[in-house]
Amino acid sequence: MATSIDSHVVDITTCAICLEKLNVPKYLPCLHTFCESCIQTYMSSEFEKGHNQIIECPVCRTNVNTPNENYSSEEWAIALPLNFLIAGLLQQEKVQSPQKQFMVCERMEKKSDAIFVCFDCSDLLCDNCFKHHKAIKYTADHVINPIEQLTTDIDLLKSFKNKCSEHKGKDVELYCVDHDIPCCSMCVSIYHRKCEKVLSIEDAARDYNRTEKVKELRTQLKKVEDDIKDIIKDRQSAMDKLESQYRDKKRKLDNVFSELVSKINDIKVRRETELLKIYNEAKENIDMIKLMFTNKKKNIENEKQILDACESKASEVQVMVEVKRLKQHLEGHKKMIESKADEIIDYELSFQNENISDLLARAESSCKISMEKNKPILVIIKTGSTKLSEIYSCNRFVSNSCDWPVSGNSDAICFQVSKEIQLCGILSFVCKDGVSTCKLTASVKDDSEDLVVVSDTIDGKLAENRIVKIHFPKPVKLKAIKKYHAILVMKGPVCYSGGNGKVVVDSNGVRFTFEKSKFDKNWTSAVQGQIPGFLFRNLL
Template sequence: MFVSKPDDIKVEEWSTKLPTNHIVVSLIDMNETKSGRKLCTACERENETESACSWCVNCGEALCKSCDRYHRRNKASSNHKLIEIGADVPNDIPLQHADVFCKEHPEKKVKAYCNDHSVICCMTCVMLKHRKCDNVGSIEDAAEEMKQSDEVKEFEDKLKGFKTSLETFVQNRVDNLQNLDGNIKRIKLEVDTLFKELSKHLEELKTNVMLEIAKIEKEVKPEIEDERDEMKSEIAAVDNSVALFQTNMKHAPPAQFIQAMEKLAEQKTFLENYLKDQSTKIKDIEVTFKTNEKVLEIKSIIQEFGKLDIKRSEAAVTIEPTVNNVCMRSLNPILSSEISTGLDVEGIAVLDCGQILLSMKAKNTIQLRDHNCSDLLSKLSVPGSPRGVKMTGDSEGAVAVRGHGLILFKVKNNQIRKVSEIQADVNYDFVYHKDRYYIGCGNKICIYNRNNGNYSMISDISVNNEVGYMALCDESSLCYTDYGGNTVYCVRMDGTPVFTYSSQDLRFTIGVTVLLYTLK
């Protein structure tokens, strides 16, 4: 059964009139409606712009508030499934059944599925292109087989995993917003507190100056006023003397006149001495104020309360990618450094600052060198042949000393200092994870846990070979080499095997490092 193309229309134009693939449209539109980006489809046909509030599953269209109301009232669409934009999409959404047409022959429906080419096709394609294929069957059987396959189930799990990851990101953004609000609130409070403290301090300085001014007024002004009043009294006395002199000049008998002049002469002498004394005694008093230069410089020096800085760091969100296999390739060195010491380098560790730690087994020492390995900064002697060396913290590290144990050390100010040690019959290397040391001892991986500041063995993992060099893979697994063999083993922290990798190139391996590792 097929539908013929009308004679008066081109294939390209006719194909646009074919029924919509509602499954694909539904997936796209569901995503858009949930994110709230959709405009009303019905209004857009009339060149109008209205924000959609719902989505019709049956029509595959977004509807605004007005169109939603009429859509529900219309008899033809009254039973359609409408979903509010932003709401969770239910799992029981009915999909419209639409015919699917062949890509090679648009006028014909698909009828078969070729397993050899993994493609759906019409009967014409089966006869022309797939007649030699061995695995051509019905679409129904292919779809049913596909639904039961592990790949489809895994695909569903991945989709759900994507949702979980996105929800993790959303929660991270929510947490970041809350933290940001807290930071802004704290900064505002800090600025306000600083302003109040500065204002309080300036107000105290102002009060001190005002109190000092009041003290000066109280002490100095009365002194000047007393001198003024005293001199006014002397002026009054002089006025009396002048009046007495004039009266005696006109009316006093000779004897009385002479007697009066003698008294006036005495007063004259007193006034001369008084004026002479006052001319040197009285002082002009002036109060000045010299502003503290630092106060004057405040406006020019202090242009801001502080600097605001926006720091962007990696979000604390982890997404676990999956890989189907482990790929180990040969790498070419991008940097080499010759250490002109004539010593054997057994282990290497790099500090965050770029400095390099080397375990030198010939001289039983650990060397701290600069980032080019050219300058020796410090060294630490150990009681045996040092092998694997690793940093276990920002400045803490450890080195495996064969047959002796682990020497725990600290690097500070370009110096290496021994902190403590763990007694163990160590082979070559160790792994540090969550305050535990996993040490290769013979055919075992011995696990040491910290207790009251000291490390003691709590368990061990037995293996079938001598444990060589070791590295941490992820939070739950580690890998190690069989020293002298050609295999790398990966096991869980409880000893459960994960994978093995063998190669003739792996002989007497000295060191193993995990660059990127994820478990499926």
């Protein structure tokens, strides 16, 4: 466990820009911390690009607005808050390091062995500076301990004091319960004179750490992190699906236009351009959402590391301060997920090719490129948790064979499910030769009306085990223990069929029950025929 914690500390005490130990650690609103000099250099480069009012965090790309439109990059970097938690961890590392050098003397191009540490200054002292520290009236009463004592006493390592960010040199030693904020004595005298309840920072931190708030925050951070991982995984799946559709539709487009004469080659070029344009539009949206949540995941990882380091090595005061700040960011993560839910869109590319008797005259209007934007099955829970279910498939047949006559007759199967699901598509056998294309119409209905109807051209070369997937334009919600009918009308003469069918099929937590449908005009039944199964999603 100690090794794991140390590895987290190394991560958050290393500057992501220079990859060295942080020097004057300054943090952005997203909580990512950098050397003051490194972030100032980064700001300067952004200013040169004309980005004077806003920059992006170098790690998570969160937008950061300047606190003053007239600030230079140097003034902005100086104005950033110092990360006292990181500063304390760096001091602890220096104390425990085999080479304990005195920082101030190093800055003066001198090196002296560090012997003492001042808790009030959060600084290491050599013997000479220790004597001066005790001799100066302002620092004479500072708490100073030998370094050897610190390396063996973990409680002392948590004793570095937090400084007030508003009043230089003042310790954060009080806590206003009314405003729920830590403060120094000057803050209390100026801003909290009328507040009814002001505690010592130690008492407030002690009460705070007796609660389950740290554990609750860790749990909620983990949930949000899991949600973001699910969204990233779903977006990658959507990208893979989109690219597969793009390749498939582009191949169909090429096959159609390869049969046309050179006089209509310009039409082919225009259609390819349209396809690429809408593909890039969809790809850009998916990439943007994926990148957005990938960057948000970096925030979560950073905040988890901060929480780990804080809980293991920081003082109770630091734990309280950091947890409160992290909770604010947690709420921001939740709101971000909720606000971006409507921007998460699935795309369906389609290529429509009608029978064309006079190709040269009608090619322009007969071949169309289009795309549908569909919402994935997204459930936003009140806590802000987001769950995306995976698309599953079920197959009721154990074997398949050929010579199943269709000739435009409808194959149908009656079925019901054990729980509410989203039906995303239907499975179909392909033509007998396994390579031909043929037209079909697939539909799902209850006893009274059609719930979805889709026409498509299936290609035997795209089949897996002689079965192709027919996706619905939009998922259809099915109720539990209610009878539905799936119907296929195929134009080809003969197709493959299934045998040794199961009346009951359990798939990913859903039980499908099959029986003969009154809409069947062929010989499909629970044990043989067409319609091997379905594509579906669970409702979470």
